Amino acid sequence: MSEQYPNYEDVFKAADDRYASLPYRRTGRSGLDLPALSLGLWQKFGADYAYDTQRDIILHAFDLGISHIDNANRYGPPHRAAERTLGRLLRRELAPYRHELVLSSKAGGVFGPNPNLRGGSRKALLSSLELSLRDLGTDYVDIFYHHTPDETTPLEETAGALATAVKAGKALYVGISNYRPDRAEAIARLLRAEGVPLLIHQPRYSLYDRSIDRNGLADLAVEEGFGLIVYSPLAQGLLTDKYLESIPDGARAQNSDFLKPDQIDETYRSRTAQLNKLAEGRGQSLAQLALQWVLRNPAVTSALIGVSSKEQLDHNLEALNGPEFTDEELAVIDEYGVHGTGQRS
Template sequence: MTARITPAYAPASERYDTMQYRRVGTSGLRLPAVSLGMWHNFGDDVPINNQRAIMQRAFDLGITHFDLANGYGPPMGASERNVGRLLEEDFSGLRNELIISTKAGYPFYPGPYGSGGSRKYLLGSLETSLTSLGLDYVDIFYSHRFDPETPIEETAGALDSAVREGKARYVGISSYSAARSLEMITALRSLGTPLVIHQPSYSLLNRWVEVGEPSLLQVLGDEGVGCIAFSALAQGLLTDKYLNGIPADSRATQGKTMKDGMLSTTNLDHVRELNVIAAERGQTLAQMAVAWLLKDQRVSSVLVGASRPSQLEDSVRGVENTTFTADELARINVSAQDGGLNIWAASSNA
């Protein structure tokens, strides 16, 4: 008789005791108030055991949602391969307790079929993602950006096919404008596969989703679509990392996604002012940034990244107090000004 091999990782028994789980729009899906994004820190430039520690700690904290995209790395695709390895080694008996999401839209393959919103690209990329992750299906499959060269009906049809073929449980979009979101909602509804979730960039320093009539948040609320905010900590700007200068090991020095101007004097002054308000609330800046987003019930979850488990622990504590006084909100609004952080504006404004 072959002895049964048990995984080395045993999840914390109390993992569901303190995390909040929010309904995604009007769907039956619930997400943890804080989700783990794999945009950074899960490529081949980070030791696999560091990645393992982050994923295990996330799950122990009640974070059941791991968010990916086809091109996350470096190199492109590495994050899905590394997460696939960890899912097999550490989470093999826990698939039904996890929400795994991925996306396609930005350049991934070379040649004319490697980006956009075409049926060929989206479904081909999904197959690649499933192979890398070692999964039969993902829970959420996103169109990562609006493609002006592909009819929305074609992109919607590809998302619908992913669900009907059993390769995705739900579908979403990311960085679509309010108008384009409404078009996709209508197109998917006509196919019988509802749009469940939208993933926009949204933070104290990037509030484009609140602008316009109707705003993106208004459209999502009116149509029963959930919102999950990414870059919620403004790529580390809304943490204590830059309060006293630019650390040598920060993302700003690594040539990744911190663009010129993000660490402007104005932005850093606003961050320091927000940090004062957070301290008065008994929160770190990261905790207040998370709490401020979650004060709006249209926000189903907040995506955060982490380079070590302690950063996750800090962010998750933001769930403990999402109530703000009118005076606090007024003071926050003085400093919660657009900081030129929406590097996805080309899609957001399409």
């Protein structure tokens, strides 16, 4: 076999039983099933972390049945690096499995100084998609998202650009992220008129951020028939036991612009300690309790997690085997899982 056409099985052979245990859930009223836990490459999949570790995590996830990998043009650092990381794997180890993978990309978030490469314009979205396909080394993404609402661009233009991506065969489905319910409803209507239904919305959701339950987005998803894939279900690690005593070396609160040490204060620690005690009483960890809690919401299709090791991934998957919550336990969670704890909005 020449170098150009490797024998892929020598490079990586996925586990035969990869679909045996992780449950899949239907995405809204579409025909697409997503794993209950999906893997996001926002942090620690850029040029700042060892490629071998990134590779091991992604292949391990696939072996465990996590076929959905979430990405965006701006994930890194630097921007685009996480798509390049995944692209390296797609050219070799994961090349024979492209048809099984559900890959997403996003555009429209803050991205460089050029005014036309950010926001929800046709130019920003479709130019970015071209570059994502180039970096990923694939002809299409499965889900293409508008990443961040942009009230300065007509929603018709954004919907039209997303529909074009599908009609051009460069995306199979489209999604939105961080949209308020009124804008989500409006773009769902526009997309329907284009003949490209809104597949999914990607909002933040955790015990510490219950906005979607309060602002009507979860209800809207069910009514409109789109799925929800919820990000930061562990509140970036705040909903684990790692920060109860101190900030461990290498943890996100030490090395990320998005989670700062001052978010870990006494109020956070006292509430989290109570949740941790509850989790222990249920025979699970706080991370597992937090993931199980988001997945019990019937509007949620998948919980989108980040991990910095294979061990975290194995640990988090155990969330799917926890005992049902009792009403008393849910009341304790409501008391200590207080919206906004440790988080900046």
